[in-house]
Amino acid sequence: MSHPIDQLPAFAAGTLSPPAAEEIAGHLRRCASCAADAASWSTLAAGIRAATLTLSPSDPPPFAAVRARLADDGGLEAPPFESVRARLADGAAPDEGGRQRVPSFDSVPARLAEGAARDDDGGLDVPSFEAVRARLSSAGVPRYAAASAPRRSAAARVAWGLLVRQLRLVGWRVWAFAVLVIGAGAGFAATAPASRAGELLSLVVPLVAALAVAAACGADGEAAELVRATPTSTRVLVLARLTLVLAVTVGVGALASMAMALPRGDLVLAELFLTWFGPLVPLSALSFALAVLWRPEVGAATVVGCWVVRMLAPxxxxxxxxxxxxxxxxxxxxxxxxxxxxxxAATIVLAPLTGRRGLRAAAS
Known part of the structure; x- marks a missing residue:
């Protein structure tokens, strides 16, 4: 069978069917990578069970609280439905047997129109549907259309939090390497003639971006166990890490380009940017695919090999x-x-199917 990455949480929780659990157990005896991940899930499940036992009893269900509010001076004297009927009939005249009459359907509009003006015949002028909507709006009743804004805001907060966590998990060494090497390369290129400045920068920024992508895909930290146990999709995590690394390296490269072009009058900023951004895209994609689907070391070595060949081309x-x-x-x-x-894009789609522990640790 293939690596059952998505079924390991259910296996650790004991919610799989016996045949499926037996099949995964047999796979774990043969696959050390999946066995290590299953142990991480089991550790997390045991911690959650231990923490759950220390929790205080939960609050009563909402329906029970509503019934308690409806009760008069303690428990309900009548069944809930009969109590509601009695409250609906509050103020209605008793029938011949002395029992309260629940208002009829025809009398409900009149009650809704309480306080409304009477027409010329003395009858109640029941408000229209538009008037009811206006009253509800003035009372502060939320509109369904407004619910989309909080949802978008919540999704943005989740995405931002995911990127911030990736910033810490990648590690400061990767970011320091990117800033220092691009800064040094830009300083050297700034001293070159205008015809060579862009070419020199194109040898630095794409290489740094591709190496940073490979290093990020192989990064692991103290939170590795919790990272591998995250419920977030592997594809989302891989995409978040790639997005963050490219955003940082492209941003540093853009700042370096501006620092080179603005003091000089013989460099065009747009042309300088496109000179190094063009090779950055294929080199980063190559490094990303090899690092995720194979090994980070292979991605880094391949990119460095391409760079050396480029340097020796003349x-x-x-x-x-x-x-x-x-x-x-x-x-x-x-x-x-x-x-x-x-x-x-194909690498992101295939990321959960590789079954490598290094990928799952890096994908978080």
């Missing part, structure tokens, strides 16, 4: 046939950019 050490390939990678057109986006 020399006679390489076959001239590689130059067009390298030029296409460092000066990508629209088809290559779309292909890189497709590779990243």
């Amino acid at each position: 020399s006679a050490l390489l076959d001239r046939g590689l130059v067009p390939v390298l030029d296409a990678l460092w000066q990508p057109g629209l088809p290559l950019l779309l292909g890189a986006v497709a590779v990243a």
